Amino acid sequence: MAQVHLRSVVKKYGGLQVVHAINLDIADGEFVVLVGPSGCGKSTTLRMIAGLEDISGGEVLIGDRVVNDLPPRERNLAMVFQNYALYPHMSVRENLGFSLKIAKRSQSEIDRAVDDAAEILSLTPLLDRKPGQLSGGQRQRVAMGRAIVRHPDVFLFDEPLSNLDAKLRTQMRVEIKKLHQRLKSTIVYVTHDQVEAMTLADRIVIMRDGHIEQIGTPLEVFERPNTTFVATFIGSPPMNMLPARVGGGRVVLTDGTAFDIPPGHKVEEGQDVIFGARADNIMPVGHSLPATEHVAEVKMSVQLTEPLGTETLLFAQLAGQEVQAKMLNPRPVASGEVLTFQINLDKCHLFDAETGASLRV
Amino acid sequence: MTTDRTHRNRKRALRIAHFIGLFIAMSIICIPGLWIVLNSFRPTVEIMAKPPVWIPNELNLDHYRAMFGGNGQGGVPVLTYFRNSMVISVTSTIIALLVGMGGGYAFARYRFKGKAALFVGLMATRAVPGVALSLPLFILFARIGIIDTHFGMILAYVAMNVPFTVWLIDGFFRQVPRELAEAAEIDGCTRWQAFWRVEFPVARAGIASAGIFAFLTSWNEYALASQLTRSVYSKTMPVGLLDFTSEFTLNWGGMCALAVLMIIPALILTFLVQKHLIAGLTFGGVKG
Ligand SMILES: Nc1ncnc2c1ncn2[C@@H]1O[C@H](COP(=O)(O)OP(=O)(O)OP(=O)(O)O)[C@@H](O)[C@H]1O
């Protein structure tokens, strides 16, 4: 078991810098998810931890050892690749036992470890097949099995579920979470899927263009996003973002609609801001949650509805912009119908229009 | 109904045409070979007969007996030639494969300055026909005194085969995902172990086919060998065929018999390695 620390870690490809001085402390047994859009440097960061990529600057520590110059085999970690990277010429049994064989463990020990892992992942009936004879989901489980047989200090996952269909992905997500509870090992998990990040992580690291935007628990990053980027990246549907200006102690949208300043924000008169509200906090009167302390009411015309069963997603128009809202206990809504919506200001956000930084204090 | 029948008829006609086409193609490919085998078993009169005798009247082993017989009865040092051919082909193939694996791996996996130019240069060496090289090579080899030696022949064949093995093996290593070696390294292998335990076995089929190719090229090569070998010390079997020509006569039967002996090891090798080829082509360790 081990902690992982990144100290000002930098990665450059020639003159191109793709990871900018990242700092990250991962506790022993913690499940940390790196999430961010494609090309933001998640895989590169993970591969530097693994030792598959040279570290251009800074330090990576596993446990209390600086591992910058250690080859992967001396870092005692396991990795699951996006394409699984199973050894095609070996049976499932040999794939699982490979690392122990390299470590020159006794055959009986290898057999026991392989059988255990196969049991956990229900791979026992497949042990004598070759990877080519397995389905995508089965290969994925073999890849996980190969990682768990060695009881590594740290598990690294690079988008392990992105090749599976939606249903299998949900299923494997649960499996991975169970596995973590059982093994209690440190996990660094890369994905670009924010749902995966929210459901799996103890802490989420949101990356963008080689920088870390925010680190926090799933609820923290959901409820208190540091930047507009995090606010729109985390949560589905994405947070509604409306340009506004502070005037007369209120937030004034471009069409003149004004709200009270959401509590907990510090703004200056005349400041250009962005008003952020999730669909969950914009609901038509009579179809909303019990009112909270700070509520604003606004009339909007509904253009489109997406019934989801227990709730309906409403696409409405406000200040010349599309806004997504939710309707609980839904009733049919005609296109063009004008409804009065309640906005729960306690859960709304203000960001600086220029920097995108949260104005929360 | 009628359209159904015409459809079926057309299908049958197509199948027959297909069959005939294949038969003609196969005949064109096989008949010369079969003719050689056939000729090696029948008397010279029959070989020389005009019009040709298609169905042999008599088959015997006379040509083989004569070939292995003493010098007086038209015998040639078959076993010596065979040994020369074996030593030269096997050694040059092994070296070409080792170099090819090193080079192919480097081309497939590493980025370095002048890679593209080097690759094109390597291929360009193959653009020069062997015959054009034979005279310069002869002079060069004569100067340094390696004419008529196994060493000289091996050197020439390695040089001839390396560009090809590098190119072929490069292609096969490219198909082996990088992640396999990375996974092996994380599983505890050194770079070296990762190569031999994972990448090499996965690319084995390709390496084997490069091996067959290199072997057959050396085994059958004539143009260079006819210049660079002088005597039984280094003459290979293709050059040995010339022993059956004298000033006024051509011993076709003997030549065919020797040719058959040449074909057999090549066939056996291809056959043995072919199993490997099929067994090795089970990719699928990665999603793709
Ligand atoms: N070998 C390389 N040479 C140059 N640039 C590279 C190299 N490998 C990656 N990059 C660049 O580094 C950046 C980060 O790549 P990385 O693979 O870490 O992205 P990622 O966050 O994992 O994206 P994805 O979600 O698409 O996998 C990208 O802009 C990519 O173009």
Ligand SMILES: [Mg+2]
């Ligand atoms: Mg990636």
